[in-house]
Amino acid sequence: MESNALSISCAGLTLNNPTMLASGIMGYSTESFQRIANSGAGAVVTKSVGIQPRVGYVNPTVVQAESGIINAMGLPNPGITIFSEEIKFSKMILRVPLVVSIFGYSAEDYAEVAKKASEAGADAIELNVSCPHVKQTGAEIGQSPKLLSEVVQQVKIATNKPLIVKLSPNVTDITILAQAAIEAGADALTVINTLKAIAIDVETQTPILGNIKGGLSGAAIKPVALRCVYDIADQFKIPIIGCGGIKNWRDAVEFFLAGASIVQIGTAVADNIEVFQSITKGIENYLRKKNARSVKDIVGLAHRK
Amino acid sequence: MESNALSISCAGLTLNNPTMLASGIMGYSTESFQRIANSGAGAVVTKSVGIQPRVGYVNPTVVQAESGIINAMGLPNPGITIFSEEIKFSKMILRVPLVVSIFGYSAEDYAEVAKKASEAGADAIELNVSCPHVKQTGAEIGQSPKLLSEVVQQVKIATNKPLIVKLSPNVTDITILAQAAIEAGADALTVINTLKAIAIDVETQTPILGNIKGGLSGAAIKPVALRCVYDIADQFKIPIIGCGGIKNWRDAVEFFLAGASIVQIGTAVADNIEVFQSITKGIENYLRKKNARSVKDIVGLAHRK
Amino acid sequence: MSDLPIANNQMRTTQIVQIRTESPSVKTFIFTDRLCSKAKPGQFLMLWIPGIDEIPLSIMDTSNSLVSVTVKAVGDATRHLHDMVPGATIGIRGPFGNDFTESRGRVLLIGGGTGTAPLLFLAKRLALKTDHLVFVEGAKTANELLFINEVAGICQEKNIITTTEDGTAGLQCLVTQPLASLLEKENFNMIYVCGPEVMVKKIFEMTEARKLPIEASLERLMRCGIGLCGSCVIGKYRVCRDGPVFNTIQLREMKDELGISKIGFDGSRIPF
């Protein structure tokens, strides 16, 4: 097997290996991105950035649940103007693609942030239209085919960088949202963001998160995320970036077999920042064992009849 | 505290304690119902029954996942005609309420099964409109406010037994379905059924379940189920039966605080059939510690501001 | 009694290491599995034939990390399994269910068909504790008598009784027939039985008449294998979780169903 069995070109991005840091994980600073890249990630995604700075919600912003965590950060971010400097700085140093995740309250917001991020040097733009815990933003856009389509179209005009749309699982039929994104011009889909959830403390009889509700991530959501990838790959040809509960090479391979070409890893970073390396190693062994020349060879195989 | 602190009257049913066996778990025979009742359940729900017998899907029908299981039984059931005999037999022996879960492919189906089940002696009817793995049945009805409303209305006409509607979490906004069910005449809601999921084996590169996709239950889904209960209780006064990942008294109390008056337990029975007893005991201790005279006193407390 | 929380017993795949033909319709499959290699006689596993089915099978033997199951080709799943070759991938969950108590003293084992498999496993263990093992085995015809050599390695020849329906080996009769005189003649501290439910029922009636202790391993339709789906219920018991081995008291409790009716694929009670 050649050493580039792990490299993958997809939606205009070329990665040394098919793992990416998921948005929102250590996602602010160049030094963090570089550390994650050194830990073996094939690309990094920034924390979601909007037009204005936001300080986010009061703590607790993270609750640990069984096989996962529930978070409601509230999209803390410095705003695209300040963050553009960080993007420029990152681009000077980073040797892996930098995907800038963006959010907004309207199609115009998204377009403006996408434009600035692109100008600063983002290698691709990921639309966070699925963040379930900020009123009037992500949740609503990612749950409505019409709004989603509008946002994607506008962003498409504002930038010529590869456009990744990150879908929410909190919908009746995720393939309808996938279709809307694809038809509006998405170059790839990230599947999925977190599941809407809550944690309640029995002693104090109150919700624990500062924002009351949040998003469930981690191993608990893997079977749901995998099903979403499977459903979309069943119907569409678009490149899929699988995300949700991935913590070892076996999980990653499951996502490839379901139809993803790349995987993102978030929550598993808490237990082990070297997770990218160990997953990549595991994928490499697996490909060798299966006589596959590249990840592309196994993408979607679970759909064979 | 009086001994009846645990008893609860709700939606026309009176239970000795607020735990119920969830539908589909050991749900065919009188002897099983009685064993579950002897293990401490306040009521039992039968496996979902339709008009015609069904043999269900080929195995594997159950896959164990992290913190839960994925099942795709395919609604195996003897059909309401044969099952009516079992209901009659159960009613002669059982000392706890017997809830008969029913499914169908149309409003007329539901109404007919509900009628027969009621005639046979069911203490209440639970509509499984959310079973995610049989084409053209549950999934579609439970995901459409219009279809759901129609089914509930027809069943309401066919029976005067308490009518419980079991909601699917696989929707964009569960409160809209709750509203449809309530306005159509539901006496209570069971929240939630399973989350659509898949499991894929990396060695054989195939989906594991005979039916490919199935429903995720168990601890993994608790934060989602709890959020669904919380969301519905935030908007509506209807009695709620909480279900999803409950395995100890603490989980049960979380559901009460979120707004449920009763809890159902399914997957946790696999690890321990005595789970009803230990949960009830724990609830009793908790109520005593909190100086609550009954479960009713703590229902919905997490909504206080 | 296996009490592995279900989370620690997820399905894993493994390769078939060896296949042995035991009779025209029965093969033994050997594979490695860490968890099942710790199983005790009486426990079973769920074996996934990818893309085809998943079926319950008694564990016939373990040694180091190897596990053996002995399978009769009776339908789609078992025939597909019989068509497999060493190196083929299968999925395993388990071990599930309880195991036989290991009695001391005078012990009788009665196997019918592939029901002989778990009893052979048991006999190997019992041989370490007792020197009076009587093994009774029945089949339709000579070449369907399983594990004759293995049993001969454990029990003294005079303590092995075989029956065939066509008389091609051993006594020409049903396995229940020589039992009557045997139970008349000898006293046993424990009787173990595994085989078709109608046979189990008959033997249970005989032991009841003589007030002898018995442990029977039952087979019922199994789907989940972990006590949830209710397919395998007999009386108040789940064969997968409370069994598959049941003792005298439990068998009495299920008298109305044992060998009489079972739950079919559609959940209805069907007569045997």
Next chain:
Amino acid sequence: MSDLPIANNQMRTTQIVQIRTESPSVKTFIFTDRLCSKAKPGQFLMLWIPGIDEIPLSIMDTSNSLVSVTVKAVGDATRHLHDMVPGATIGIRGPFGNDFTESRGRVLLIGGGTGTAPLLFLAKRLALKTDHLVFVEGAKTANELLFINEVAGICQEKNIITTTEDGTAGLQCLVTQPLASLLEKENFNMIYVCGPEVMVKKIFEMTEARKLPIEASLERLMRCGIGLCGSCVIGKYRVCRDGPVFNTIQLREMKDELGISKIGFDGSRIPF
């Protein structure tokens, strides 16, 4: 180094058992917590003040199942905590982060403000290994000097140096001032420091000039406490997961940020 997988370290609630007033603005809170009672000096926990906030606090002491934290009222969360009474319910996650290495030989500890708390915890452990402990503590004014009696119980009087900015106790100067001559005079095997980041930075410059080994515990904005959110990042390190204790080499790597800028609530870099 704590390597508890996050799943085993979920938030649990406990009651405050005892509250001790240490100074006009500082109180110590004592409660039971099994996991945190096993913490080592340097580790911290996340303390939930129900309905208000969740904040990181260094563990000041443990004994049996009891845990102590020492808290200065500086804002909303800490003031609410100060208003609590014994019996009040709080939530705990942790222990998180790494701990100080326990050096032998001649050891210097330098604490500023509540930074004294983890150093006191450390000093108690070090006292079992070494008899040369020098403790330097600084505060604005006399009644803000924490744990004077406790430190006196561990170190010889001549090895305790206190400074106040207003001269109401000890030397009238910043804590860094007596260090210069101390480092001139004596040689240390290890220097431990915990306090405001600007103080840490100054001291690190002094130890660097003299090529002395140092371990500094840092404080940054923390939200998740488990290495995910990125709020606490300094250079390539996460204070919550890779720290809070950093050694000489690591401090060198973060020189461009130490005491210069940090990540604010909105994720932007803000100057000190």
